[in-house]
Amino acid sequence: MTEVKAAEGGGTAADLKGAMLGFVSELKGFRDDIQKKLTAQDERMTMLDRKTALRGRTPLSATAEVEVPHQKAFNAYLRSGDDDGLRGLVIEEKGLTVASDGGFLAAPQVAETVHNVLRSGASLRKLANVVAIESASYEVLVEKNEMGAGWATEAAAVETTPSQIERISIPLHELSAMPKASQRLLDDGAFDVEAWLAERIADKFARSEAAAFITGDGVGKPKGILSYPTALDAKAGAGTIGVVETGAAGAFNAAAPADALIDLIYALGAPYRANASFLMNSKTAAVIRKMKDADGRFLWTDALAAGQTPQLLGYPVLISEDMPVMAADAKAVAFGDFRAAYTIVERPDLRVLRDPFSAKPHVLFYATKRVGGGVTDFRAVKLLQFA
Secondary structure (H helix, E strand, O other): OOOOOOOOOOOOOHEEEEEHHHEEEEEEEEHHHHHHHHHHHHHHHHHHHHHHHHHOOOOOOOOHHHHHHHHHHHHHHHHHOOOHHHHHOOOOOOOOOOOOOOEOOOOOOOHHHHHHHHHHOOHHHOOOOEEEOOEEEEEEEEEOOOOOOOOOOOOOOOOOOOOOOEEEEEEEEEEHHHHHHHHHHHHOOOOOOOHOOOOOOHHHHHHHOOOOOOHHHHHOOOOOOOOOOOOEHHHOOOOEEEEEEEOOOEOOOOOOOOOOHHHHHHOOOOHHHHHOEEOOOHHHHHHHHEEEOOOOOOOOEEEOOOOOOOEEEOOOEEEEEOOOOOOOHHHHEEEEOOOOOOHEEEOOEEEEEEEEEOOOOOOEEEEEEEEEEEEEOHHHHOOOOEE
């Protein structure tokens, strides 16, 4: 770079001006060169992140700095029982310690895989309101009646009656699964132990959850939607679910089978019908999808694209094999706004405890998750009883 000195003796003003212009020009070129190098570096880092994402790896970010040590330590714990990495690991970004007397928090990839399976399964979880909590229970305030309303004028105000509030508490329960593997399999470096564990846990949890949300008795497990008191819809009150009868024991009425479905739809209040769905098992669906109207058109409409749900009389249908089959007095079909009717609460963390002693020479993995569920709005769901 040109060095500019003060003019001495024979130095003229023109010489000084020329030297200054040369200095400014070289300084501008130096700055532009630095800017180009920084831009090129940013482009290389962006490309590296894209390649990493395409390969299914965690991008180079702050999240990766937190998750990668946890994943490595968790993998070592699963394979050999080495828990030094987990006991010393504290995820400062989340204020969360992984060591616990009840096991260790599963790596984020394992927990997310399990949660994805639970969300995508044929379970009431797909329709209900799901809330993540950190406490031991979840309390919901439900209005038992409609609050009053009126028109006020400048001259006089209208007295309105407040709504009555009911407090519903939904406790958490511990759901567990215990997959088993041989130590020889765990020693195989090509064996993806985390994917295997996530698959086994997710399958067991999904089936156990789905059954509890429908028929659970509330003792050590969520209380299912069919475990609450019921009454004929005209007589149903607070704390009971309204029931519509088909008119025939264990079957639909032979003369007008579809009438019971229409009665079930309009037994539900208009505010709830906008987001309502049917819930039934495959055998009941097989009977209903054969029904036709007076013009010979099927009441059941199949999905037009993958991922969509079939519809019955214009409302979506979720097939759940945990719903009872058609039998005398069975409540085999439910219809309602399940997001308003049923609330599922859960702790987001998944814990795993390695047990190499109870089933030697095999290794057991005791996985636990806390989840609960219960009806929070009895007006938002109706049941079809085959009676």
